[in-house]
Amino acid sequence: MSIKFDIQGRDGQARAGVLRTAHGDIATPSITLNYTKALESWGFVPSDISDARDVILLRNTFWLRERGAEDIREGISWAGPTMADSGGFQMVSLGKHLHQNFSGIGFNLNGKRAFITPHEVVEWGKAAGVDLIMPLDNTVYTMDKNPLKFIWSAFMTAVWHRRSRGIADDRLYYISQGGLNKLARLISLWDARRQLNRGIPAIAIGGLAWNEPRPAMYNTVDFCVKRLPDDKPRHLLGICKPVDILECIKRGIDTFDGIAATREGRHGRVWVSGGKYFDIRNAEFEKDEQVLDPLCDCPTCRSNISRAKLRAGFKQKDHETIRRLMVHNWHHNYSLIKGARAAILSGQLDYYISDYLRNR
Ligand SMILES: [Zn+2]
Incomplete structure (x- = not known):
């Protein structure tokens, strides 16, 4: 076809x-x-x-x-x-x-x-x-x-x-x-x-x-x-x-x-709502019980696994943890694009982009 x-x-x-x-x-x-x-x-x-x-x-x-x-x-x-x-x-x-x-x-x-x-x-x-x-x-x-x-x-x-x-x-x-x-x-x-x-x-x-x-x-x-x-x-x-x-x-x-989203995830770098970006290896996440991104509805964030657990898993090169980080990053992009589509249809794209980039 x-x-x-x-x-x-x-x-x-x-x-x-x-x-x-x-x-x-x-x-x-x-x-x-x-x-x-x-x-x-x-x-x-x-x-x-x-x-x-x-x-x-x-x-x-x-x-x-x-x-x-x-x-x-x-x-x-x-x-x-x-x-x-x-x-x-x-x-x-x-x-x-x-x-x-x-x-x-x-x-x-x-x-x-x-x-x-x-x-x-x-x-x-x-x-x-x-x-x-x-x-x-x-x-x-x-x-x-x-x-x-x-x-x-x-x-x-x-x-x-x-x-x-x-x-x-x-x-x-x-x-x-x-x-x-x-x-x-x-x-x-x-x-x-x-x-x-x-x-x-x-x-x-x-x-x-x-x-x-x-x-x-x-x-x-x-x-x-x-x-x-x-x-x-x-x-x-x-x-x-x-x-x-x-x-x-x-x-x-x-x-x-x-491949940037999944490659970054593989290296422990996570994209989250509001245009922010962090490295899961950072010491600040050692006792962080939040999910990766509370505003994200990807399978990783929905499973309620904490940043602290993901950090520990990443440090041990655990395959399951790395897969979860890749899944999250990919979904982050997917949601971002779906939001942009809705914004185009309502004539709000400039606002949508500046809102995302404002907090970077
Ligand atoms: Zn997520």
């Missing part, structure tokens, strides 16, 4: 909509659950977020293919919509002796030579029943000093996108690349508009989230959104810290993914 997107309300540049997929509708703005190897290894299962509705489960095409998986839902119980990213991002960070050409990316992984083509990425996604497919894209470290690299990445991503067409066009994204470089972005967005006019249903903004200064990242999101058609869903790749989610919803992003 082809992706469909309906806009239900607007507040400034922000919008609240519904993204329709073969496995259900997602009320936007929304966030994915990035179901990574790290989550699996800490015992996190998708049913840990079963209270949450309107969630897309995201998995990585490259790692699933490496495992021999033939279905995006392999090994998990998940009836809702799914998204698969190609793994180009991980290849850049993990692969040794990376080389790339018009046909794809080659690299060494665990002593083995691997090559991945844009065509294969989409073919696997189609065969594996993925609802929202990210093509193979070419990304560059955002703070790289060589402007030509950004132009190259936008150009190569465009070439690979052509090689991704004709397989599952009705659920394929176009990924805009180009880092913070405006010329590269203009090239990428020009090609994106052409592909969107030719039936590609959705766009993702990639090439950010590499530690660039926040204002520069927000400006780039704004720059891209203003040059994209209004009626297509917009995904922001790899960004999910609460403040960034709010700032980018305001600029017109509909869906987010990222």
